[in-house]
């Protein structure tokens with residue numbers, strides 16, 4: 144079936160955590176409308192950009208965009224952003240059933256509240272490998288009071304003004320800042336400093352349940368910076384799906400969710416039904432003082448306003464990274480998933496990507512094999528579809544496939560200066576690619592952080608994760624039996640992560656850290672697949688109305 148949506152994008156004043164702030168709303172809603180579709184459906188979303196001075200794109204996170212790379216919604220990779228007062232129509236087919244979401248992929252618009260859920264259901268009559276009575280769904284997020292443009296500029300200047308810890312954690316766009324902490328005096332009179340604890344927009348999100356029933360709860364994270372941990376007070380959860388693929392059921396008493404990831408968990412409302420419970424969200428991976436984000440698990444017929452008198456749920460220690468690693472490794476492909484390779488299969492190409500924090504002209508950046516990705520004004524995909532422009536992004540020499548062996552990942556970089564680049568890793572159609580992500584110490588001593596890496600246009604197999612330096616003899620110990628198929632995977636501090644995918648989707652696809660500030664600071668690479676086929680591709684003219692392709696458009 145064709146599912147048609149008409150979306151007007153505009154600013155709105157909103158109070159997600161009771162403090163009023165300018166956000167980006169869709170049809171006046173925050174979070175944006177949910178897309179609810181079935182495998183095989185064609186999604187058509189007509190965008191009207193009503194923001195007076197900001198251009199916009201929407202990335203359909205986890206959608207493979209097979210045959211429609213121009214609809215991926217990554218600014219200056221797949222398209223020119225949609226100008227103010229202009230319109231653009233996204234059209235693509237949804238391929239796999241699961242829990243997904245969409246979000247802005249231009250500037251820091253995602254951090255400005257520009258996101259929503261995208262749920263894909265299996266074809267009618269399909270039996271899923273688990274059962275439940277009803278379904279609930281939440282998107283989780285971290286939230287700052289500082290306007291995103293202030294945040295963005297702070298990241299790009301010298302010295303860096305890092306965004307710091309968020310003021311709140313939001314569950315389905317709702318949190319509760321303590322209004323007594325809002326500065327008083329002149330500041331309190333300006334609109335963006337209004338804090339109203341009884342504003343309807345910041346009343347806790349309610350998850351209504353009927354005692355005895357089993358629920359599928361979909362959880363997705365669009366967090367700007369933080370790794371999050373989700374707890375359902377008094378209830379265990381069984382993880383059954385991750386990033387749109389079934390996984391071997393695994394019971395957890397709290398769930399780590401990295402930015403860009405999604406999960407389905409099952410839980411049964413089998414606790415004392417005379418009270419309600421907290422759903423809680425805490426930061427892991429950073430030593431933050433941000434209070435727990437709270438929603439209400441509402442045992443019907445109790446009123447949803449009957450707040451639990453129990454304390455906010457606690458999560459494991461923020462820096463127990465071995466626990467984080469062990470938990471991430473518990474996610475394994477469901478036994479019904481056919482793995483298209485064995486222990487002895489090798490990739491056609493292996494990329495070793497060193498993740499370092501760097502400096503370029505004194506400004507703090509992130510680099511991959513010492514190259515910081517910088518913005519361009521011609522969309523990569525548009526350039527690749529025009530023979531004449533094919534080489535504009537191929538730096539000479541091309542971006543390095545690996546880094547110098549012997550790099551000491553436990554020390555700050557000896558020479559922190561990185562080069563800037565717009566180079567592309569080019570793959571032949573159907574090449575099997577392994578990527579080894581290698582984490583390192585940051586510019587400051589004794590610091591290394593979590594980076595959730597997200598690949599556009601693909602799911603990939605997570606072959607393994609570990610501590611220290613990855614060495615090729617570790618290949619034998621990777622998981623070739625039931626590696627989960629994901630579109631986002633964490634890279635842990637001082638650790639490594641190995642993924643595998645087939646370059647079977649002609650197009651140009653970003654692979655980047657899903658931490659919004661880090662992508663801005665250059666932490667990503669660009670993959671071009673089936674490059675010989677791209678000149679035969681016909682992009683919508685509107686994708687090309689900027690940069691070097693602007694003058695090539697014929698009416």
Ligand SMILES: O=C1O[C@H]([C@@H](O)CO)C(O)=C1O
Nearest residue numbers: 303305500507585592661664
């Ligand atoms: O990119 C980053 O910058 C800060 C810090 O390294 C400099 O303030 C931080 O925690 C990051 O993740």
